[in-house]
Amino acid sequence: MARITAILFDKDGTLFDFHTSWGDWATRLLEGLAGNDGARHGALAEAIGFDRAARRFRRDSVVIASTAEDIAMRMLPHLPPDTDLPRLVATLNAAAAAAPMQPAVPLQPLLEALAARGLALGVATNDAEHPARAHLVAAGIADRFDFVAGYDSGHGAKPDPGQLLAFAVATGRAPAEVLMVGDSRHDLSAGRRAGMATVAVLTGAATAEELADLADAVLPNIGHLPDFLDRLAPG
Numbered sequence: 001m002a003r004i005t006a007i008l009f010d011k012d013g014t015l016f017d018f019h020t021s022w023g024d025w026a027t028r029l030l031e032g033l034a035g036n037d038g039a040r041h042g043a044l045a046e047a048i049g050f051d052r053a054a055r056r057f058r059r060d061s062v063v064i065a066s067t068a069e070d071i072a073m074r075m076l077p078h079l080p081p082d083t084d085l086p087r088l089v090a091t092l093n094a095a096a097a098a099a100p101m102q103p104a105v106p107l108q109p110l111l112e113a114l115a116a117r118g119l120a121l122g123v124a125t126n127d128a129e130h131p132a133r134a135h136l137v138a139a140g141i142a143d144r145f146d147f148v149a150g151y152d153s154g155h156g157a158k159p160d161p162g163q164l165l166a167f168a169v170a171t172g173r174a175p176a177e178v179l180m181v182g183d184s185r186h187d188l189s190a191g192r193r194a195g196m197a198t199v200a201v202l203t204g205a206a207t208a209e210e211l212a213d214l215a216d217a218v219l220p221n222i223g224h225l226p227d228f229l230d231r232l233a234p235g
Contacts, residue, residue, distance in 0.1 A: 001197050001216065002176040004229060006120035008147075008167050008196070010158075011132055013064070013183030013204025014222060015123070015139075016101040022063065023055040025099035029092070033079065043078040059205045065158065065186035067126050067151040068092045097131035103139060104203040105223035111144040113226060120171040122147035124163035126186065129153045146171055158186040161194035168194070181222060188214035199228065 012018055026048065034041035045052050048071060049061030057063055062074050072088045079088070114121060122145055125132045129150030136142040147170045149155050149163040156162035168175045180191030183204025191198035192214060200211035200218045208218045217228055 001232065004179045004197065004232060005177040006171050006173045007114060007179045007181060008122045008124050008164060010182035010187045011123055011125035011127060011135065014181055014201055015104060015107060017104045018183065018204040019056050020102040021099065025095060026050045027055060029095050040078055044075055047074040047078055057205055064205050065126055065184040067157050068128055093128045093131055096127060097134040101135045101139060104221050107139055107141050110223060111141055115144060120146045120173060122167040124149050124158065124167060126151045126157045159189035161190050164190050164194035164196060185211065185214060
């Protein structure tokens with residue numbers, strides 16, 4: 001592995017705990033879209049792979065690694081025939097921007113420590129860029145990142161490597177110097193395609209077994225990154 005000079009983070013399930021952050025969002029969103037129609041409520045929950053009783057997403061949920069358009073397309077057949085797709089996407093993005101995020105670990109001290117090592121830091125998410133930036137601002141960490149891209153930022157969406165390669169260009173790093181950190185196979189596949197090192201974390205919906213073949217290491221959460229980087233340092 002080349003010397004790591006930059007880290008690119010996924011957002012949901014990586015910087016922020018996935019189920020805690022998005023369970024409340026899904027509950028409120030489904031109630032708003034379904035109203036008092038119990039059958040519609042159930043159909044929408046099933047369409048996005050959300051267990052209403054447990055307030056958790058199934059591991060195969062479209063919400064885990066897909067874009068707002070992908071989620072809207074799954075919902076559309078279960079909504080009134082005159083539902084407008086662009087308006088539904090806008091509703092999803094607005095609800096996402098307002099969703100309170102639960103940090104996976106205390107983020108400010110971790111990011112300060114990583115920046116103090118001279119590492120460039122970025123975020124690449126399949127969320128839209130506006131809600132992504134809103135979440136970073138709300139967490140008080142927006143100024144820690146040299147680069148933030150969503151699926152609508154002009155670089156494509158993971159598992160394609162466009163966002164990752166754009167980060168490398170923006171920060172003047174070779175792809176081999178970048179560590180891609182994520183909680184899904186989409187994140188890690190994108191990292192592999194970009195020629196980057198990859199680390200999986202377990203603060204999303206996937207298990208270690210589901211991620212291990214695409215990861216150079218599997219960590220419980222991003223709080224373990226400093227120790228991981230120390231192990232990489234030449235003795």
